[in-house]
Amino acid sequence: MTHWRTQALQRFLPWLLPLLIVAGWQLSSSTGWLSNRVMPAPGAVVEAAWQLSRSGELLHHLGISFRRAITGLIIGGGIGLVLGMISGLSRWGETLLDSTIQMARNIPHLALIPLVILWFGIDETARIFLVVLGTAFPIYLNTFHGIRGIDRNLMEMARSYGLTGWPLFAHVILPGAMPSILVGLRYSLGLMWLTLIVSETISASDGIGYLAMNAREFMQTDVVVLSILLYAALGKLADETARLLERRWLRWHPAYSKGAVT
Amino acid sequence: MSTPTNVASLYDVASPRTATTNARRAHPTGGLGLSLEGITKTFGAHQVLNHIDLDISAGQIVSIVGRSGCGKSTLLRLIAGLETHNAGRIDTNGHPLAEQTRLMFQDDRLLPWKSVINNIGLGLVGDWKARARDALAEVGLLEHADKWPAQLSGGQKQRVALARALIHQPRLLLLDEPLGALDALTRIEMQQLIERLWREHGFTMVLVTHDVAEAVQLGDRVIVLSSGRIELDQRIDLPRPRRHASPDVGAIETTVLQHVLGRNEHDATVFPASTPAATSIEGRA
Ligand SMILES: Nc1ncnc2c1ncn2[C@@H]1O[C@H](COP(=O)(O)OP(=O)(O)O)[C@@H](O)[C@H]1O
Ligand SMILES: [Mg+2]
Numbered sequence: 161m162t163h164w165r166t167q168a169l170q171r172f173l174p175w176l177l178p179l180l181i182v183a184g185w186q187l188s189s190s191t192g193w194l195s196n197r198v199m200p201a202p203g204a205v206v207e208a209a210w211q212l213s214r215s216g217e218l219l220h221h222l223g224i225s226f227r228r229a230i231t232g233l234i235i236g237g238g239i240g241l242v243l244g245m246i247s248g249l250s251r252w253g254e255t256l257l258d259s260t261i262q263m264a265r266n267i268p269h270l271a272l273i274p275l276v277i278l279w280f281g282i283d284e285t286a287r288i289f290l291v292v293l294g295t296a297f298p299i300y301l302n303t304f305h306g307i308r309g310i311d312r313n314l315m316e317m318a319r320s321y322g323l324t325g326w327p328l329f330a331h332v333i334l335p336g337a338m339p340s341i342l343v344g345l346r347y348s349l350g351l352m353w354l355t356l357i358v359s360e361t362i363s364a365s366d367g368i369g370y371l372a373m374n375a376r377e378f379m380q381t382d383v384v385v386l387s388i389l390l391y392a393a394l395g396k397l398a399d400e401t402a403r404l405l406e407r408r409w410l411r412w413h414p415a416y417s418k419g420a421v422t
Numbered sequence: 423m424s425t426p427t428n429v430a431s432l433y434d435v436a437s438p439r440t441a442t443t444n445a446r447r448a449h450p451t452g453g454l455g456l457s458l459e460g461i462t463k464t465f466g467a468h469q470v471l472n473h474i475d476l477d478i479s480a481g482q483i484v485s486i487v488g489r490s491g492c493g494k495s496t497l498l499r500l501i502a503g504l505e506t507h508n509a510g511r512i513d514t515n516g517h518p519l520a521e522q523t524r525l526m527f528q529d530d531r532l533l534p535w536k537s538v539i540n541n542i543g544l545g546l547v548g549d550w551k552a553r554a555r556d557a558l559a560e561v562g563l564l565e566h567a568d569k570w571p572a573q574l575s576g577g578q579k580q581r582v583a584l585a586r587a588l589i590h591q592p593r594l595l596l597l598d599e600p601l602g603a604l605d606a607l608t609r610i611e612m613q614q615l616i617e618r619l620w621r622e623h624g625f626t627m628v629l630v631t632h633d634v635a636e637a638v639q640l641g642d643r644v645i646v647l648s649s650g651r652i653e654l655d656q657r658i659d660l661p662r663p664r665r666h667a668s669p670d671v672g673a674i675e676t677t678v679l680q681h682v683l684g685r686n687e688h689d690a691t692v693f694p695a696s697t698p699a700a701t702s703i704e705g706r707a
Contacts, residue, residue, distance in 0.1 A: 317531040320504060320524075321545040321590075331544065335535040412535040412570045 200382035205389070208382040217371075222390065225356060225367040228284070229394070232291025233352050237345065240296040244303025244344075248337070249329075254304075261300060269293040270358055282363035287356065294355035298347035306340025307333060339413060342406050349398040357391055368394075453481035453626035454522050454593035456501070460510035463496055470496050472650035473510065480593075483620060483627045485641030487634055487682055492647045494630040498525065498596045501628065519594070524587035528599040530579035532571040532586075539567040542586045550589070557585040561615065577608035581615070588619065595620075597629045601636065610666075613639060617663065634682065638675050639664055646681040654681040 182202050188194040189201035196204070212218035243261065246253035269290060280286035310333060318332045360369020368387050375383035410416040456478050463471040470493040478484050486494050499505045501512065502525040512519065532541045542554040558564050561581040571579055580600055587595060597616075601609045617640060620627055631637050637644045638658060646654035656678060660670050 313527070313529065313531055314533060316504060317527065318533075318544070320502060321586075322521075323545050327545070331536070332533065335533070338535070410535075412537075412572065414572045417570075 196381060197379065198381070200385055204382040205385050208380070208386050212371075212383070212386070221366055221368050221371045225360065225369070226394070228287055228360075228367065229291060229352050229356050229398075232288045232356070233295050233348060235288070236292035236295030236352075237299045237348055239292070240299030240301075240344070240348070241303050241341070243296075244300040244341075245307065247300075248304045248307025249333070258304070261297070265297045265301070269355065273359070273362060277363065287359040287364065287367075290359045291352055291355045294351040295348035298351065299341065299344040302340045302344025302347070303337060306337030306344075309340065310336035335409075338409055342402065342409065345405070346399070346402045349402055350395070353391060353395050353398065452593065452624050454514060454517055454519075455480035455626065456512060456514045456519070456594065458501075458510065458512055461497070461500060461507050461512070462509040463493070463500060463505065463507050470650055471500075471507070474650075474652060476645070476652065478626060478628065480626055481624055482642045483629060483640055485637035485644045486628065486630045486647060487632065487637045487644060487678060488647035488653075489682065490632070493650050494647055495598050497647070498598050498628060498630055501594075502596055517593070522593040523596060524590055524592035524594075525596040525598065526580075526583055526587050526600045528602050530571070530576075530583040532579055532582055534571050537568050537570060538563065538574070538582050541571065541582060542589055544586060546589070553589055554585075557589040558582070560588065560619065561585045575608075577604050577612060580604065580612060584616070584619070588623065591623070592625055594626045594628070597627065597631075599630055599632060602632065609633075609636070614663070616640065621662075634675050634678050635666070635671075638671055638678060639666065644674070644678050646678060648681070648684070654678065 185194070185199070186202045189196070189199070189204075194201075200208075209218065243257055247257050247261075248254075272293065273290070276286045276289055280289060314332060314336065315328075318328055323331060356367075357369055360367040361373055364370040364373075368390050372384050372387035375381075375387070406416050458474050458476040458478075461471055461474040461476075462469070474497065476484075486497065488494050496505060500507050501519070502523055503520045504525070532538075533544065536544070539551070539554050539558065542557055543550045546554075555564060555567065558567055561584055563578060563581055563585070566574060566578065566582075571582070574582065583600070601612050604612060613636060616627075616629075629637070629640055634644075641658055644654070644656045644658060645652055646656075654677075656674065658674055660674075664671055
């Protein structure tokens with residue numbers, strides 16, 4: 161019984177602070193202490209969400225942002241993964257690629273925005289290109305180090321059991337590098353949203369970033385806050401997806417298994 | 423150091439093997455005999471193995487002992503094909519060595535991302551699950567088939583590694599200090615298990631160990647390596663299973679230990695072989 165109660169308390173406790181904050185927020189808005197120009201009441205944000213959902217606008221912008229993010233991640237992550245594997249698996253690949261990539265990695269990709277706009281204008285390609293740039297490097301880096309970090313003794317054992325080529329890759333190299341690759345994926349997911357927010361805010365005619373900037377012009381603080389919350393929710397969703405993959409693919413790892421002692 | 427005398431020549435290496443005192447279930451293929459001729463290995467300027475000549479007859483257990491760094495692992499890895507030698511040859515009478523040989527390492531080297539049963543099936547194609555379960559049953563771990571290696575104890579992991587080697591029905595099993603990291607009781611259990619499996623399967627076995635007692639317990643022969651050469655080649659014709667610390671076993675342990683430590687009459691009195699501590703050259707890993 162006490163055990164059950166402790167568990168319920170543990171479930172509830174993390175929500176306590178957010179609830180108090182929202183309550184305080186609503187209170188200061190309705191007493192007029194917090195101006196609507198600065199911060200809309202939580203109720204107003206919910207209202208805006210409701211209105212925009214009903215008109216279908218919300219889903220439209222959400223879908224567009226989501227599609228951009230995923231497209232960029234798949235292309236960027238794919239490039240990072242493939243290049244990381246080439247560098248990780250072959251010394252020649254490393255010599256050819258790694259120093260160049262390490263150099264390029266040090267350029268903050270958002271610094272390229274003016275150049276990207278010159279190249280692609282402000283259309284879809286520009287935004288996806290930026291997301292590609294943002295997501296490729298973390299995955300490249302972690303794939304490379306994941307492969308290089310595989311226990312040499314395990315590789316030797318696998319070879320002595322006759323594994324070469326694809327079986328060696330599929331049974332030893334890829335699963336051995338997977339913890340590191342997933343760390344790279346997490347970093348990439350973070351950068352994916354960050355890049356998209358910036359690029360949609362600067363130049364877009366749709367997407368959540370556009371929604372926010374458009375609302376700013378009309379001083380619709382409720383929609384602005386709603387957009388920020390949406391980004392947060394999408395970020396959380398991405399993080400949960402990465403966690404799910406970790407729990408699924410790294411089940412064997414004592415640190416990720418369900419009964420892990422933390 | 424004086425040249426090795428009488429013991430090695432008394433037990434002539436090349437003489438044909440006398441019948442074992444134990445009945446043995448026949449292996450479909452039997453053990454693989456092999457002979458090393460003038461095997462030499464250098465790493466840079468460092469000569470690790472210096473013209474090793476060694477005949478290993480089919481079905482024999484050969485124990486190899488020697489100080490740390492004397493080249494035991496290198497010799498084993500050469501036979502397993504994981505290193506190449508600089509001179510000499512390994513003759514197996516035309517049998518393909520690599521396919522019929524399995525090497526077991528000091529660390530279990532199980533793939534942590536594969537379940538126990540899938541580790542045993544590593545490198546196998548086709549319908550191997552049933553065979554893997556048989557192999558697992560042989561080492562007494564059938565109920566752990568679906569666990570992750572991380573969930574097993576050190577001794578259990580080594581048994582899985584043993585099953586993984588045995589499923590390939592090797593005709594030559596090479597063991598590189600496989601029990602070095604185990605506690606004393608688990609060690610004895612593993613020794614008995616290895617001896618039983620050897621009796622049942624009839625493979626040839628080369629066992630590298632730093633434990634002289636273990637070498638004498640299991641070996642048909644004990645080889646002492648020193649400075650890249652064979653310092654002693656000691657036959658052991660005692661009946662199996664051998665009792666720990668029996669006088670016969672103790673006498674041989676003393677001889678072997680003297681050679682390992684550099685044959686010195688003085689040392690022999692300092693290290694009585696019957697005390698377990700004195701039989702371990704390198705201590706526990
Ligand atoms: N890959 C290698 N490169 C250079 N030296 C090595 C290599 N492997 C082993 N050695 C050297 O060869 C000697 C014998 O090593 P090893 O066979 O592992 O000894 P043991 O197993 O008897 O302890 C040691 O001096 C070791 O440093
Ligand atoms: Mg060694």
